[in-house]
Amino acid sequence: MRSYSFLIASGIAGLFLACSSAKNSGETSPSGGSTGIAIGAGGGGGATGRGSGTQMVAEQTPNGLLQITASQVQSILADPAKVCAGWAEEPEAAASVVEFMVDVSGSMNKTTKSTGTQSKWQVTQDALHSAIDALPASLPVGMTFFPNMRVDAKFTARETSACVNTSNDVAIAPLIDAQRTLLTSTVDTMRANPEGATPTHDAYTVALGDLRANTSPGQKYLVLITDGQPTQSLGCIGTGQTCDPKPTQPVIDAILAAKQDDHVKTFIVGSPGSEMNDCTNADVRDWLSAAARAGGTDTTGCSDQGPNYCHFDLSQAPDFGLALSNALGSISKSVVSCDYTVPAPPPNQKIDTSLVNMIYDDGAGAYSLVLPSGAAVCEKGWQFTDAALTKIHVCTQTCELLQSNPTAMVSLVFGCAQNQITPLIQ
Numbered sequence: 001m002r003s004y005s006f007l008i009a010s011g012i013a014g015l016f017l018a019c020s021s022a023k024n025s026g027e028t029s030p031s032g033g034s035t036g037i038a039i040g041a042g043g044g045g046g047a048t049g050r051g052s053g054t055q056m057v058a059e060q061t062p063n064g065l066l067q068i069t070a071s072q073v074q075s076i077l078a079d080p081a082k083v084c085a086g087w088a089e090e091p092e093a094a095a096s097v098v099e100f101m102v103d104v105s106g107s108m109n110k111t112t113k114s115t116g117t118q119s120k121w122q123v124t125q126d127a128l129h130s131a132i133d134a135l136p137a138s139l140p141v142g143m144t145f146f147p148n149m150r151v152d153a154k155f156t157a158r159e160t161s162a163c164v165n166t167s168n169d170v171a172i173a174p175l176i177d178a179q180r181t182l183l184t185s186t187v188d189t190m191r192a193n194p195e196g197a198t199p200t201h202d203a204y205t206v207a208l209g210d211l212r213a214n215t216s217p218g219q220k221y222l223v224l225i226t227d228g229q230p231t232q233s234l235g236c237i238g239t240g241q242t243c244d245p246k247p248t249q250p251v252i253d254a255i256l257a258a259k260q261d262d263h264v265k266t267f268i269v270g271s272p273g274s275e276m277n278d279c280t281n282a283d284v285r286d287w288l289s290a291a292a293r294a295g296g297t298d299t300t301g302c303s304d305q306g307p308n309y310c311h312f313d314l315s316q317a318p319d320f321g322l323a324l325s326n327a328l329g330s331i332s333k334s335v336v337s338c339d340y341t342v343p344a345p346p347p348n349q350k351i352d353t354s355l356v357n358m359i360y361d362d363g364a365g366a367y368s369l370v371l372p373s374g375a376a377v378c379e380k381g382w383q384f385t386d387a388a389l390t391k392i393h394v395c396t397q398t399c400e401l402l403q404s405n406p407t408a409m410v411s412l413v414f415g416c417a418q419n420q421i422t423p424l425i426q
Helices: 070-077 078-083 121-132 179-191 201-215 249-262 285-296 321-332 396-404
Strands: 063-070 097-101 140-146 171-175 218-225 264-270 339-340 356-361 367-370 380-383 389-393 411-415
Touching: 070 367, 097 179, 097 201, 121 179, 121 321, 140 179, 140 201, 171 179, 171 201, 171 367, 171 396, 201 218, 218 321, 249 264, 249 285, 264 321, 389 396
Parallel strands: 097 140, 097 218, 218 264
Antiparallel strands: 063 367, 140 171, 339 389, 356 367, 356 411, 380 389
């Protein structure tokens, strides 16, 4: 029998699966009591109960979790095949889709104290290489660059192509060898544009359009890396000058609409220079923070006024290269999917929905059961999402907890809850 446990940090939530045979469904423990955490049959999860008959559901516990001891976890996972004649397979996580939107304005040619002898763009190139190398081959990834062309003054709306050159963009595709090579070579050959005004809103429209057109399943993400603010308004409107800042609220509104209408989450990475605009000497980190909030990627307790901004603020990092690599690494961890495909049982085997346990290991020695949710709106816990029991979804609040903890591990056990589990908290 094989078991699998993957760190969340690797980009895959580790799940341990074991299914009971038909003859073992509904078995009792040697003492004659009910076995483990019994889950009401049915594709939606249902209520749960301990052997004592106490009923619990995910919605009634913090984050849908019920704390248990390490010894209890070990008793369940030590040898599920021996305990319940189960079997184990690695489930397949639903793929996410990622589009990078990268600022290559002239200011990225500058060096800072945190970049040493390299320009901000050279450091960004290195960090993008590392991020691309670390992402799984199954993940569809694309890339858009801006500003990458000279733009004439115009004060009426025109086509996006008038200010965003898409000829160097990389279309979204799985990171098989050819796509990975194309992305890295494109990053290598791209140069920061010293003459281009910054059409952030139009470039966001292009990147969002690429995500909309992609038919791959899973949560879609946009990653914006920039060191400043727009100098052109939507429709390529502006003087074409690099020092002509435009209002940022329309961009924030577009990011919010993308999350609400298209379910696209937007990460914001603020490079050195965002703490002081080259032309106005104004601190522009407030709009980047607001953009991250609008995009649904803000962290608890953050503020648009700082010092704990809601975006990845790298403006004060002593080592920009290291900080950017860490930020992109954190984003890579965050695109972990919360949807899983359960492998089909072998012949004469079936999943017993009355004996299913999901176990959360926080990486610091604490363990919890993730309880199933019977709610129509899945906020805490987890649910089967189809009657055939082939799909599992980790609910929103619980999923966010897993994604926020890079050391977390998750195990999903079918049919092997033979031991009585007594929670440490009620």
